[in-house]
Amino acid sequence: MSSSPEKKKKKLAEELPSTQQTNPTPSLPDELLTSCIARLSRLYYPTVSLVSKSFRSLLSSPELYKARSLVSRTETCLYLCLESSSDSCWFTLCRKPDKTVTKDDVSKNKKNNDDVSKKKSTSYVLCKLPALHSPPAVFSGLVSVGSDIYNIRSSSNVSVLDCRFHTWRKAPSLPVELMALSACAVDEKIYVAGIHGESLKNASKVLNARTQTWDHVVSIPCSLTRRGALNMRSVCIDGKSHVATDDGVVCYNSQEGKWELGEAKMGSFRFSDSYCEVENVLYSVCNGTLRWYDGEVNVWRSLEGLVGLPKFLPGVSVRLCDYGGNMVVVWDKNMLSSGQKKILCAEIALERRGVCEIWGGVEWIDHVLTVPIGYYIVKALSATV
Template sequence: MSTPENKRKRKRTTTKNKVKKKKQLLSTPQSTLFLSIPYDLLLHIVARVPVLYYPTLSLVSKSFRSLIASPELYKVRSLLGRTESCLYVCLNMVDHFRKGPNWFTLCRKPDKTLTGKERSGYILARVPIPHSPNAEFSSLVAVGSDIYNIGVNQDRFKLTDCSSSVTILDCRSHTWREAPSLPVGLYACSAGVLDGKIYVAGQSPDGYSSYSLTKSVEVFEFDIKTQVWDPVPIPGRETKSPYMGSTACIDGKFNVVALGESVAYDPKEGSWDLGPWLSGHMCSYSYCEIENVLYSAAHGALMWYDSQVKNWRVLKGLVGLPKFPPCAQVRLADYGGKIVAMWDLNAPYGNSPSYKTGIWCAEIALERLNSCEIWGKVEWVDNMLTIFDSFSLVKVIAATV
């Protein structure tokens, strides 16, 4: 006779059998067959897989995690010509002062068959990077598979103090290592990369005022190949208005941005000159450089500037790109010659008075029609991540792996 108690027992037995069967399947030889392939052959197989799938592959087993973090894999990728841009996102969460920044990377949604209704098929996956140091927008620059973090004080309760600290994130192994320190500690560091050198602008303790921005700026040069700083700062040019802590590398020059002007250092000539007017579009850190063109989202619309036009122009096209919210944190990045725009968007959380925040992302292909016209084609727009706590969007940056 079937009773409710008997039905519950049968249901529990069925559930136990399913779990047991699943464990048996996971322990069958078929699940480890792939790892029984010779290591060199396995390296060549995984090296041909796009890096967008690596976060998912690293979840398969400890062996896969070890393989994906191995230097041999990326040597093979390089030999096969399979290197590609890998997008990273740095966030400061509410526990930032206790645990440091959180890092995420763009990856394919696991176990997802894309259809015509899919927005993108991408998500932001958390990167487990232990002991991540404090980072700021202007302190981060990418060189190949490394992300340099320059001149940020690592005492989380003294973030206004100057610092000579330099650390490097290896985007292949996802580990940090120490690098040669700046010759002197600087305030408001901002870095850029030109012709195998990193240039860092900042204010020395002698020229820094804790009450207001000053006009005195020092610039140091770092040789990426030899990993050596020039101990003597580049003879600077004082700006007429206060230094903003922002820089841009366009037209082969290192532009140091002030509130009302910018000055440009030409490494080939070893001289300074008055630079283009950039400050109005760089004050919110919503900018990036792509193929000698500066792009900005500082005024709610995507705009661009280069030395040919010598004027800011609106990026045309952009069908399907929503308007950035007025108070949104917007960050742009060069993603293999395309723009990646990322911003936050608040939405009500159920019936409660609190909000959840979505991190939205758009990938935009660029086409230059003539010297005065650049068009953007929106390839996809999607919500990459939902966060229920306060956070700041530090930077979006692409490394080559």
């Protein structure tokens, strides 16, 4: 008696080599499938990963990122770190599958006083990275270099998030423990400033991300800023590491190997975590509005335009991030009745108009995540993947 067709298929599948069984689309060679997915934007990878375990495996393979590099498909990806009293978690920006806007959606927006004619529908969302046992991020220096995000902690531990595969690895520890540290990246070097131990000496170190070694940098002299200077904030402007403290601004001249006084007017951004640098211009939030500064103008000015972007009320956490030449603004909105918090995000296109004007055009605004109200926005960063 002959076997049924189903049993024959099952027996044939068991006899096939394992490499053929794991191909998510057997009609396509692995190399061709990898080449096709490499051309997709990373914004769609979280959705593609839902197709099957085989697709998820392919999306985390080194071969895929070699293919992306060969076809010049590397792009800027947004990452957001949130932390609560018991948890530190990371998210990345992605696109949801296309959604048809219904009459109910329009009615809901009108009910919530949203301007439907101005608000652009984008369907962006923040996707949580898999359980990574992420190290604490509050009071750390968080800096991105290429496809890596460095978490430099006051305990001297340094961890690196590989944004290609979403895995953590260890990096060489800080040579000394630093308090009130801050960090910024200049090319492939990460400059770290902080307070050293009981002496309250202002110290500075630099990690070469390419060689993974700590290089010697002279400490910030007391003639430029007093010992134990708090409210340190670091940023890269004009290719130099700038550190703003309560005493003013200092910058490191790597050509001469010494610290110099910077422009004092720049330093007012130190009172907030809402700042970033985009194409050699420093942006910050002050009294609920966006403003900018560069060395050529040497004065803070308001960012013009921004139609559709709200004025940020006191108590709202705002984070700014360079997003491939544009700027991303991330902020929260408490919903006390539900005990939750909305995370909202906007992308701003920046346009220089003459010496003294920069205009911001809102590309999109979206509610990208809802979390328990106890979560705090630590930092927004971008990585090149």
